[in-house]
Amino acid sequence: GEKVEQHESTLSVREGDSAVINCTYTDTASSYFPWYKQEAGKSLHFVIDIRSNVDRKQSQRLIVLLDKKAKRFSLHITATQPEDSAIYFCAVNTGNYKYVFGAGTRLKVIA
Amino acid sequence: GGIITQTPKFLIGQEGQKLTLKCQQNFNHDTMYWYRQDSGKGLRLIYYSITENDLQKGDLSEGYDASREKKSSFSLTVTSAQKNEMAVFLCASSVGKNEQYFGPGTRLTVL
Numbered sequence: 512g513e514k515v516e517q518h519e520s521t522l523s524v525r526e527g528d529s530a531v532i533n534c535t536y537t538d539t540a541s542s543y544f545p546w547y548k549q550e551a552g553k554s555l556h557f558v559i560d561i562r563s564n565v566d567r568k569q570s571q572r573l574i575v576l577l578d579k580k581a582k583r584f585s586l587h588i589t590a591t592q593p594e595d596s597a598i599y600f601c602a603v604n605t606g607n608y609k610y611v612f613g614a615g616t617r618l619k620v621i622a
Numbered sequence: 623g624g625i626i627t628q629t630p631k632f633l634i635g636q637e638g639q640k641l642t643l644k645c646q647q648n649f650n651h652d653t654m655y656w657y658r659q660d661s662g663k664g665l666r667l668i669y670y671s672i673t674e675n676d677l678q679k680g681d682l683s684e685g686y687d688a689s690r691e692k693k694s695s696f697s698l699t700v701t702s703a704q705k706n707e708m709a710v711f712l713c714a715s716s717v718g719k720n721e722q723y724f725g726p727g728t729r730l731t732v733l
Contacts, residue, residue, distance in 0.1 A: 512681065515664075543719055545722070547722075554724045554725060555665075555712070555714075555724045556723075557721040557722065557723070560721060600664060600665070602665075604719055606719075608670055608672055608678070609667060609670065609678075609680065609681075610655075610665075610667060611681075612657075612664035612665040614662075614663055614664040
């Protein structure tokens with residue numbers, strides 16, 4: 512079955528710098544790649560996604576890149592702010608309704 | 623807007639006990655999910671339901687049962703709680719294969 516590896520378990524950046532979180536997957540049939548944010552003591556909420564028919568998507572300070580050849584996608588958070596500090600999860604949908612999640616990246620934005 | 627509610631918020635059980643977790647959503651979403659989140663790990667899919675009256679096993683279904691009573695509700699049963707088990711169970715819903723909306727979670731502790 513599909514396997515998702517989230518490469519950075521922790522990440523610290525200075526406020527105003529960019530943060531990049533990388534995920535790789537194994538199933539070439541995967542077609543939908545959402546990202547979720549989990550703030551301390553809270554549940555997950557959706558932040559941005561990308562589908563396999565495009566290779567870049569931006570929503571305000573968030574950019575997602577998809578490299579289907581390398582089976583890799585990444586979340587770029589530009590001009591980081593303290594409220595970006597959280598755990599970020601990548602996820603992969605293989606075309607059915609099942610999702611496989613990465614293990615999460617704990618991002619700390621240092622003021 | 624809508625909301626997902628999960629009950630109870632905290633659940634303490636005894637080894638071997640059968641425990642039921644409940645989830646309600648008022649988004650009118652067709653698809654609902656149950657995930658397990660262990661500390662420091664990603665989410666693992668237990669059961670999902672594409673539409674009312676549908677039930678599908680995820681990768682972690684052994685030891686669990688689920689029931690989609692109606693479109694708005696999805697229950698999960700731990701058939702025999704394991705001693706020292708500690709995890710957060712998250713319910714989610716979505717419109718088809720799109721972003722998922724997560725509930726606040728049920729934190730399970732087994733004594």
